[in-house]
Amino acid sequence: MHAAVVVFPGSNCDRDLAVALKAAGAKVSMVWHKDTALPEGVDIVGIPGGFSYGDYLRCGAIAANSPICREVAAHATRGGYVMGVCNGFQVLTETGLLPGALLRNAGLKYICKTVGLKVATADSDYTSGYSVGAVIDIPIAHHDGNYYADADTIAQLHDEDRIAFTYTDNPNGAQADIAGILSPNRRVLGMMPHPERMADPLHGGTDGVALFRALAGALVTA
Amino acid sequence: MKARVHLMLKTGVLDPQGEAVRHALGAMGFEGVKGVRQGKVIELDLDEAATQADVEEMCEKLLANTVIESYSVEMV
Numbered sequence: 558m559h560a561a562v563v564v565f566p567g568s569n570c571d572r573d574l575a576v577a578l579k580a581a582g583a584k585v586s587m588v589w590h591k592d593t594a595l596p597e598g599v600d601i602v603g604i605p606g607g608f609s610y611g612d613y614l615r616c617g618a619i620a621a622n623s624p625i626c627r628e629v630a631a632h633a634t635r636g637g638y639v640m641g642v643c644n645g646f647q648v649l650t651e652t653g654l655l656p657g658a659l660l661r662n663a664g665l666k667y668i669c670k671t672v673g674l675k676v677a678t679a680d681s682d683y684t685s686g687y688s689v690g691a692v693i694d695i696p697i698a699h700h701d702g703n704y705y706a707d708a709d710t711i712a713q714l715h716d717e718d719r720i721a722f723t724y725t726d727n728p729n730g731a732q733a734d735i736a737g738i739l740s741p742n743r744r745v746l747g748m749m750p751h752p753e754r755m756a757d758p759l760h761g762g763t764d765g766v767a768l769f770r771a772l773a774g775a776l777v778t779a
Numbered sequence: 780m781k782a783r784v785h786l787m788l789k790t791g792v793l794d795p796q797g798e799a800v801r802h803a804l805g806a807m808g809f810e811g812v813k814g815v816r817q818g819k820v821i822e823l824d825l826d827e828a829a830t831q832a833d834v835e836e837m838c839e840k841l842l843a844n845t846v847i848e849s850y851s852v853e854m855v
Contacts (some may be wrong), residue, residue: 615844622841653846658846663795705792706848732791 558776570606577753581769601638617647632669657706663730669698673725682775686767693764695750702749704731706725787818
């Protein structure tokens with residue numbers, strides 16, 4: 558598996574994501590936001606957490622229009638894998654690769670804590686290492702993680718089994734307790750919680766490891 | 780020429796900041812404030828040739844997230 562992790566000005570989880578992907582066996586290339594091409598042979602692009610462009614205008618809005626994001630969108634359109642964590646999820650909704658938007662947390666506070674996530678589907682190369690209904694502990698750290706989409710979109714996500722994770726105790730007001738969703742081809746994942754921060758015993762837990770391992774297993778021959 | 784873009788969360792999209800402002804006004808003794816919605820204003824300094832249609836395209840592509848926001852353009 559060859560992974561590219563995009564670095565924007567203000568990204569701060571890029572190296573954590575790279576470490577987690579490497580631990581699962583990936584070759585990882587870091588890609589700068591001004592780059593106009595992805596490295597040859599990239600299977601998956603990681604859009605990391607952080608505060609790209611200082612969250613100016615809207616979280617992820619400027620990043621979504623950066624040169625590298627045009628390439629990321631083209632990669633996804635070709636059927637490539639893309640995973641966006643936290644700010645990366647916000648970027649993916651701003652690019653339109655995933656539906657909906659992330660609003661300010663309902664309680665208005667920035668929340669940084671470990672939360673329970675229920676695995677809502679195992680039918681994806683990100684979640685196949687978990688069983689449906691399993692509860693895993695993964696940290697969140699965001700101010701704008703309140704997932705919003707219109708009722709038709711929420712119904713469609715349910716009908717197409719595209720909700721990857723839900724919160725067991727909704728911390729931010731997200732509709733339908735949604736913490737992470739998949740694209741129609743199940744190859745683009747956006748999630749607010751940080752699996753890369755639960756990927757080593759020294760993190761205090763390893764519930765995120767299965768996600769990276771499942772991905773590496775699926776992409777080993779790709 | 781200038782354009783002023785007004786951005787508001789769409790009706791039905793929860794505005795927790797507006798709600799917090801409403802609570803604060805009530806706590807300060809301002810009675811009768813039934814609701815507060817908070818938006819933003821963006822001012823653009825433009826070439827004379829720029830049209831309202833140009834600004835609307837900017838709104839669609841960057842300035843507004845039309846999933847959650849509505850916009851109006853005022854040429855001034």
